[in-house]
Amino acid sequence: MFATRQISSIAKRAFSTSTSSNAAKVAVLGAAGGIGQPLSLLLKQSSLISHLSLYDIVNTPGVAADLSHINSNSKVSGHVPDNNGLKEALTGCDIVVIPAGVPRKPGMTRDDLFNTNASIVRDLATACAEHCPKAHILVIANPVNSTVPIVAEVFKKAGVFDPKRLFGVTTLDVVRASRFVSEVKKVTTEEAKITVIGGHSGVTIVPLLSQSGHSFTEEEVKALTHRIQFGGDEVVKAKNGTGSATLSMAFAGARFTNSLLEATVAGKKNVVEPTFVKSEIFAKEGVEFFATNVELGPNGVEKIHPIGQVNAYEQGLIDAAVPELKGNIAKGKAFIVKA
Numbered sequence: 252m253f254a255t256r257q258i259s260s261i262a263k264r265a266f267s268t269s270t271s272s273n274a275a276k277v278a279v280l281g282a283a284g285g286i287g288q289p290l291s292l293l294l295k296q297s298s299l300i301s302h303l304s305l306y307d308i309v310n311t312p313g314v315a316a317d318l319s320h321i322n323s324n325s326k327v328s329g330h331v332p333d334n335n336g337l338k339e340a341l342t343g344c345d346i347v348v349i350p351a352g353v354p355r356k357p358g359m360t361r362d363d364l365f366n367t368n369a370s371i372v373r374d375l376a377t378a379c380a381e382h383c384p385k386a387h388i389l390v391i392a393n394p395v396n397s398t399v400p401i402v403a404e405v406f407k408k409a410g411v412f413d414p415k416r417l418f419g420v421t422t423l424d425v426v427r428a429s430r431f432v433s434e435v436k437k438v439t440t441e442e443a444k445i446t447v448i449g450g451h452s453g454v455t456i457v458p459l460l461s462q463s464g465h466s467f468t469e470e471e472v473k474a475l476t477h478r479i480q481f482g483g484d485e486v487v488k489a490k491n492g493t494g495s496a497t498l499s500m501a502f503a504g505a506r507f508t509n510s511l512l513e514a515t516v517a518g519k520k521n522v523v524e525p526t527f528v529k530s531e532i533f534a535k536e537g538v539e540f541f542a543t544n545v546e547l548g549p550n551g552v553e554k555i556h557p558i559g560q561v562n563a564y565e566q567g568l569i570d571a572a573v574p575e576l577k578g579n580i581a582k583g584k585a586f587i588v589k590a
């Protein structure tokens with residue numbers, strides 16, 4: 252009893268209270284986890300964040316206390332479920348990033364996480380729809396191809412869905428693609444900007460190497476494509492049962508969040524990031540969400556870039572991705588619509 256009360260009072264405490272009006276309240280849900288902690292550390296460095304609100308079912312008071320000693324200007328608060336912790340974490344939020352959920356172990360697909368993560372994401376989305384219906388929602392929790400439709404359906408049910416403000420975070424795929432291509436072509440990562448479209452799992456991850464400006468042998472294309480599509484498996488295998496990518500994901504999640512902050516808070520123009528959003532590109536094929544490069548603006552999605560020119564090999568990859576994506580999206584949607 253004493254311990255619970257003590258945790259609650261610490262949990263509600265906000266630290267380092269300097270704020271700026273030209274900055275946003277950003278919540279990280281799952282903030283005490285493998286991604287959540289380094290992501291929160293990276294976001295603590297942003298001058299475009301006035302309040303970093305950390306929520307998890309455990310341990311956020313400690314994470315918040317620790318981060319609050321960093322002398323950047325944002326306030327940090329830590330919240331757990333006690334005493335309306337989720338409501339407090341979310342109220343007034345401009346951006347909510349969701350890495351809450353279980354990660355893969357070797358031998359699992361991302362879809363194998365659905366049974367656990369679908370309800371976690373549904374419940375967090377329900378709270379967002381109630382307490383910060385206008386916030387931009389950035390979904391990291393896997394399987395992204397299904398969890399993004401879950402958030403959409405929850406927001407639709409609550410009558411607050413704005414497709415311009417819902418993003419599946421696929422940034423790690425382009426981060427990996429850039430790194431892997433830079434190694435093969437012996438160029439800097441700035442010289443290896445790779446467009447990746449589709450979704451975020453296996454064959455739904457479609458790198459468009461032909462648009463990179465580099466030339467590749469057929470073997471290089473096949474090897475790079477496979478490595479980009481299954482890069483997550485490399486990390487899962489190397490971590491040997493202790494989780495999946497956390498540090499590179501924190502880097503990628505911070506990159507996307509910072510780009511959105513630049514577009515929404517700082518008014519920067521021509522901010523483009525790849526992301527899995529509601530899109531017309533394959534809507535006729537029944538694919539409601541699709542990742543392409545997206546221009547971000549003050550209200551979130553400003554302009555969805557077309558796929559552009561692809562070669563026959565890439566067209567084959569797209570043809571394999573579309574039916575898989577359709578099934579993943581339908582599964583997420585059905586989880587809410589029939590509930």
Ligand SMILES: NC(=O)c1ccc[n+]([C@@H]2O[C@H](COP(=O)([O-])OP(=O)(O)OC[C@H]3O[C@@H](n4cnc5c(N)ncnc54)[C@H](O)[C@@H]3O)[C@@H](O)[C@H]2O)c1
Nearest residue numbers: 281283284285286307308351352353354391392393423500
């Ligand atoms: N989109 C991507 O590119 C990408 C990349 C890497 C990992 N992921 C996914 O991100 C998720 C998290 O990975 P991780 O390595 O950080 O896992 P983790 O287990 O280290 O951390 C997850 C955190 O979520 C918390 N949590 C669980 N249920 C919660 C709830 N209802 N409310 C709030 N918090 C809750 C846990 O307490 C834990 O701290 C996984 O689903 C993983 O597959 C996605």
Ligand SMILES: O=C(O)C[C@H](O)C(=O)O
Nearest residue numbers: 355361393483484495496
């Ligand atoms: O591979 C995973 O399960 C985590 C993540 O989706 C990744 O791409 O690293």
